[in-house]
Amino acid sequence: MQDSTTVTSQSAHQSGIFQPIPPLARYAFFSIAQSTDATALKTALQRLQSVVDGETVVAALGPQLVNTLTANVPGLREFPVLTSPDGLVIPSTPAALMLWLRGSDMGDLANRTRALEKLLAPAFGVGVVVDAFRHGDPEAAHGRDLTDYEDGTENPEGEEAEAAAFVQNTAPGLDGSSFVAVQRWLHNFATFESFSTEERDHIMGRRLTDNEELEDAPESAHVKRTAQESFEPEAFVLRRSMPWLQHEQGRDASGLMFAAYGKSLDAFEAQMRRMAGLDDGITDGLLRFSKPLTGAYLWCPPMRNGQLDLRLLSI
Template structure:
């Protein structure tokens, strides 16, 4: 499929990396506004950044903080809402000014690219956090796996339905082809997860690990039932592009899933997250029994035009 949405006057393309399969390795580089950042320095930094953001090896997402500092509005963009639910469920909000999702197969290349991008964005933007990620599971399968072994993204829409779910359309040349990203870093407690029986694990997910088949008799708390995209009104389809992550420090490993959902708006993710947290009917998603979100951010991924990131909505 061509990554283009045609209008009468131009061809607007989405950032191709959003639609492509999960890369072998990824790097999520989050930026915060520098104390002295002003409109002039921000515009200069973002203009320089465009030379290294091709939408494929580097996918860019703009946060509400950055848009606000520029005095611009992106329709549909807002900050991630912090949520509290039954059973002491906590879903944190950790706003970011900018996210660059680096995609590739050579970690050295991603490290060098990170440094080059950070240099271009100074002095207006500073790196606040980096999360390194990787593909897990059989390479001959369409979907990658979470570190629990379960397949991730099974219910993703495909083809034209995926394009419709993931990218804005009919909103004008500055917005068409853009995508809204909800991203969370979930940390798994593997000691807790491995204490469950194999059947209990399947019930938490709502699928069998052995063949990825959905369980008809799964409990209402099963992740598959909490997030069944067609069960919402209106239907809440998103394009998931999640990757496992790992951080080692002082001889200890922390790991989990960098959950990423791309949508034509933030609404589909938001209703799913509220149901997962038990805010819809008091039933908490089984994932919370062994995993917790550490972060939560909303970002707007601008479209591409003539091979360059289109930042006209931000006045550039």
């Protein structure tokens, strides 16, 4: 089921960003291989350019890659390390390239990942691959976090979503592009499950039973920390987050693969700073049971004639 966001026929963005989250996905993060020069990188990106459709595969380029090519993408920068007043570190883990593979069959996603690794070698090497999935009613407008709370309730819709997520009215090669902040959050479910139902609702700022916002929620409630219209300027982003799960060291580790797309990185950064308590000393209640393991900023080029538009990289 499609949500209420619609795409204008003139849009040149990667359409997978605007579509609802898929049943299954893979986030493949690539690094630049040692001793790889700009010519080899451009050759690999030309191969990638011909196979990324922007829908089943969404491509995002990191500052390191852009800088290595001596190119310039206005507004692109590295994810900052942030430290909350109580000492919690919001980490920065830069990536040269991220491919978000979207689909409904894990075998197909695995095969496509392997094909993309081969396509990009030897200039790029795959580092981390995170498998993700949609949780909750498949017919609902939004998926759910593994805490069972709805994710993306406050997403803008329609033209407002397009205005929030994509660069417009600037220059060819930049218009239609999007900046994305990606974080892998690890949940501590033993801690979360020790909270009462009321305490969980107050952490989120919404009731689990009906998703209604709580008027009496504390200032630390996630809803209040990230109320997009409460910032100056307003900090609207388009969330496309998905739960992740992997078994390691004899136990399940899981959480949320957070992804926020924007016309710039400023809106997300404003939200993250407030969540960390850097504005007023009040940290987001989410940090009581969840922590980010990674953090990266990347740029999603627009599409042109059915291919990635890499003219800003002179490709």
